[in-house]
Amino acid sequence: MCELKPFFPNKTAEKLYEYAKVEVKKEKGKTEFVKDCDDKDLINELLNPLGAYPHAFVLGCVMDRQTKAENAWQVPWIVFKALGRFDIDYLAISIDEIHKIFKEQVKHRFKDIMADLFCCAVKRIQRDYDGDASRIWNDKPSSGLLIYRFLQFKGVGIKIATMATNILMRRFGVELRDRRSIDVSPDVHTVRVFQRLGLTSFDKDNEIKAREGTMYMARAINPEYPGIFDYPCWFVGSHFCDAQGPKCKKEDGQCPFFNFCPSKIEN
Numbered sequence: 001m002c003e004l005k006p007f008f009p010n011k012t013a014e015k016l017y018e019y020a021k022v023e024v025k026k027e028k029g030k031t032e033f034v035k036d037c038d039d040k041d042l043i044n045e046l047l048n049p050l051g052a053y054p055h056a057f058v059l060g061c062v063m064d065r066q067t068k069a070e071n072a073w074q075v076p077w078i079v080f081k082a083l084g085r086f087d088i089d090y091l092a093i094s095i096d097e098i099h100k101i102f103k104e105q106v107k108h109r110f111k112d113i114m115a116d117l118f119c120c121a122v123k124r125i126q127r128d129y130d131g132d133a134s135r136i137w138n139d140k141p142s143s144g145l146l147i148y149r150f151l152q153f154k155g156v157g158i159k160i161a162t163m164a165t166n167i168l169m170r171r172f173g174v175e176l177r178d179r180r181s182i183d184v185s186p187d188v189h190t191v192r193v194f195q196r197l198g199l200t201s202f203d204k205d206n207e208i209k210a211r212e213g214t215m216y217m218a219r220a221i222n223p224e225y226p227g228i229f230d231y232p233c234w235f236v237g238s239h240f241c242d243a244q245g246p247k248c249k250k251e252d253g254q255c256p257f258f259n260f261c262p263s264k265i266e267n
Helices: 011-027 040-047 054-063 069-083 088-092 095-105 111-128 143-151 158-170 188-196 207-221 226-239
Strands: none
Touching: 011 207, 011 226, 040 054, 040 069, 054 069, 054 111, 054 158, 069 088, 069 095, 069 111, 088 111, 095 111, 143 158, 158 226, 188 207, 188 226, 207 226
């Protein structure tokens, strides 16, 4: 099979690719899902997909919508503490208790909906994977198949399914047959960064076109693994390149794209 080589429409794309390659290596073994709470070490240990409760990672992914990521990733821990145990069979027979826990303890705008999604995910893991969530990814699937498996969970869309696949591969070294289906997640931060880097055009009147343009440019630059740009562009977009304008230099640091970004400004 012919190897697909990166395509660089300009020097900026080449520099972004080189930076992203270095960042992928740094991410290996990085297990922090939450940072700003007292129980963060215990929560991160619970959410480790290679740990004792791989379904905790899946349930955290299912929760990651319509709320802050920190709140979403804490949900499995909240349920664990309230129930006193977290094995999948016990979760499956604790539906009423789980709904009560969501109502009283979980921070989310749509508590009833999220409780239902949580319980549906538990049932799918129990039914389709014999209670072992690691079977979702431990047979060295293709990236497309793994994303498809996550999409089968109620409430999970392409963004979460791709994110989950990317985390498993990048942070935890889960083996996949390929990485071609792992796209960049075209959220507002990543779209904005691609535009300010000059890789895609500004299209304020068509958000869908702007998102799709980001995905396809990432595929064009690195067809073997478009998602390589996901975390670094999200980080820059959420920390330095906000909607009000670039903040290339701040008191707590300089944008990592400063040396090659055509939109850079001296703050």
